[in-house]
Amino acid sequence: MATAISANKAELLAIADSVAREKLIDREIVIEAMEDAIQRAAKTRYGAENDIRAKIDPRSGDLRLWRVVEVVEQVENYFTQISPADAEKLQKGAQIGDFIVDPLPPIEFGRIQAQASKQIIFQKVRDAERERQYAEFKDRAGEIITGVVKRVEFGHVVVDLGRAEGVIRRDQQIPREVVRVGDRIRSLILKVAREVRGPQIFLSRAHPDFMKKLFAQEVPEIYDGVIEIKAAARDPGSRAKIGVISRDSSIDPVGACVGMKGSRVQAVVQEMQGEKIDIIPWSPDVATFVVNALQPAHVARVVIDEDDERIEVVVPDDQLSLAIGRRGQNVRLASQLTGKAIDILTEADASEKRQKEFVERSAMFEAELDVDETLAQLLVAEGFGTLEEVAYVDSAELSTIEGFDEDLAAELQSRAQEALDRKEAANREERSALGVEDALLELPYMTEAMLVTLGKAGIRTLDDIGDLATDELVAKRKAEPRRRGEAGPRTQRSEDKGGVLADYGLSEDQGNEIIMAARTAAGWFADAPDETGEVASADGEQ
Structure with a gap:
């Protein structure tokens, strides 16, 4: 065996032990990395076409190097195949189909081979170390960990966690907190991601869970x-x-x-x-x-x-x-x-708001039900706010109102139904004038009032609805804190960021159902493969 290897058997094992301890990885991984490096160096020496194997004895440090060839009747590749006659010289009784081990003489490591082997070993050890770090931290999300600030890069704090590094991104830091290199710092393990350059451990000091974990430590x-x-x-x-x-x-x-x-x-x-x-x-x-x-x-x-x-x-x-x-x-x-979204009003604001709603609802009942002001106000005082509530409530509930009887309750419900029918007819007429297709009315949950709203937004066909995302159709408008000097609710300001039908109380699932029904009705899926894998045309032929 060459001096470069044979003279340092004990040293090879000592290096493997040292690297394994330093990087906290299995000793066998380091030895496998050395074997891989020797295999590649041997292929450079004997030819890359050969199937060359190397094995280091983990106890003695002895190195064995050999070439694997297959016994075939007709040799086509002299690097990986061998004839039965030649195989008999290496192994008695070798038969076609057997794999024969052809021992190779040891190799001398030149400067280039040594450098290449070193790089291979470093890369293998680095990959093993990254895998060890990921395995150690992947199930620790949500824990608090203490580390030392290693450096600050572009506002992001890199923390030495002992066996790995974590990063506190700028948006996960406490504002105006001064962090210096060498400071000990506690943070929450927010997420551990496996990436090409190794596991990325994202830390946070701004997350609410960081505060919860601190309380768990103190209480x-x-x-x-x-x-x-x-x-x-x-x-x-x-x-x-x-x-x-x-x-x-x-x-x-x-x-x-x-x-x-x-x-x-x-x-x-x-x-x-x-x-x-x-x-x-x-x-x-x-x-x-x-x-x-x-x-x-x-x-x-x-x-x-x-x-x-x-x-x-x-x-x-x-x-x-x-x-x-x-x-x-x-x-x-x-x-x-x-x-929950919270609106804060003073008692004066609340009183003004209730009074305004009372007047508006009373006026609506007067006009739509053709009743006098006293009767309209009595309905509002009893908690009725819409025509639908009057039309579809149990008639017994209406007749129990002081001064009402069964005949009056029935008459009010009949007038409410007629008012709703008039509104539906007006919406239908407006929808037609806007050019909204009749087919849209067949979609689930759809009403004439919704179609008018869609038409005013320029959505008039099945394809128009099919082109929408769910949040564009039904997402509720966001509320933000009122800025100083703005009118309206004291704490919230509604901004027109919701979906077209945001005011109709539709859920996200209902929005998905509407969009999918529109796409189906518009024939978007007519050319989709059927269960047999064949494509059906629009007229049903294949």
């Missing part, structure tokens, strides 16, 4: 599951809210999270760079939870619109700015915490 009752954080919302670096509930009635969840003289919550606040934290009791009752979430403001009344998933909160005049918070922060966090 034993949360770690033990006695207290649960049901919801959390953050404005990183400024303010946060968490909703907590206790499974033990003898333990106050808010007091346990605050700790003696605020020691527990202060430990979390310091880690989050002074971020103020409101700890509020969670409640399964949405109205109660909203009232708690808007603390420290006092709430006079809560009105929930379950259809729109909006909540109207009425507060005293002197509590308005406190409820909204600086730049809408308090109501924004409360909205994130409850998962």
Whole structure:
């Protein structure tokens, strides 16, 4: 065996052991990398066409090098095949179809071969190290980990985690937090992604779960599951809210999270760079939870619109700015915490709004039902707001209104039906004038009023609807905090970013159904392959 190999058998194994310990990978992987490097060097020496194998004994360090050839009757490739006569010289009793091992003499490593082998080993070890890092961290998303700041690149913080590196992207950092190289830093493992250049470990200090995990570390009752954080919302670096509930009635969840003289919550606040934290009791009752979430403001009344998933909160005049918070922060966090859009009105605003709605609904009933003002106002006072409610409510409910009898209830329902029919006819006429196809009326959930809305938006054919995405058709309009000086609701501003039919209460699934029905009716799938794999033409022929 050549000096380059035979004289250093023990050294080969020592190198393999050292690399395996340093990179925290299996020793066998390092030895396999060495074998692969030797195989490639041997192919360079004896010819790349040969099937050459190398094997290092993991105990002694001995290297065996051989060529594998197949015994065939007629040799076509002299590099990988051998005749029966020649095979007999290498192995007695060799038969056609057998694979014969042809030992090769050891090779000398020149400078080029040594450098190439070194690169191969480095690459194999690097790949194994990346795989080890991914396997170690892939199931740890959601954990808090401590590392040392290694460098700051383009605003992103690279953290040394000991066995790997993580990155805190700019949008996952706490605003205005000063981070220096060498600082120890705690962060949440947000995601671990397998990429070409190795596993990417994304960390966060701005995610609400980071705050929840910090509380779990500081509050034993949360770690033990006695207290649960049901919801959390953050404005990183400024303010946060968490909703907590206790499974033990003898333990106050808010007091346990605050700790003696605020020691527990202060430990979390310091880690989050002074971020103020409101700890509020969670409640399964949405109205109660909203009232708690808007603390420290006092709430006079809560009105929930379950259809729109909006909540109207009425507060005293002197509590308005406190409820909204600086730049809408308090109501924004409360909205994130409850998962509901919140509109805040003063008592004067609420009274004005109710009065306006009362007048509008009364006028609508007067005109559509042809009744006097007193009767129209009585209907509104009893909670009726639309013609549909009057037309389709149980007649017994109408007749129980003071001053009403069965005959009057029946007459009002008949007039409401006639008014709805008139509106339907007017919508049909307007829809025709807009050029909307009759075929659209056959689509699920579609009404004449919806078709008028579509026509005004320039959507007049099945193909027009088929071209839409679901959010373009039914997505609800987004609500944003009202800016200073804007009119309208005190905390929310509706922007026309919703779908064309956003005001009709259709769900995403219903929107998908409408679009797919339009595409089917328009014949988009007529040329799709059938179960036999053949394509059907429009007239049914194949």
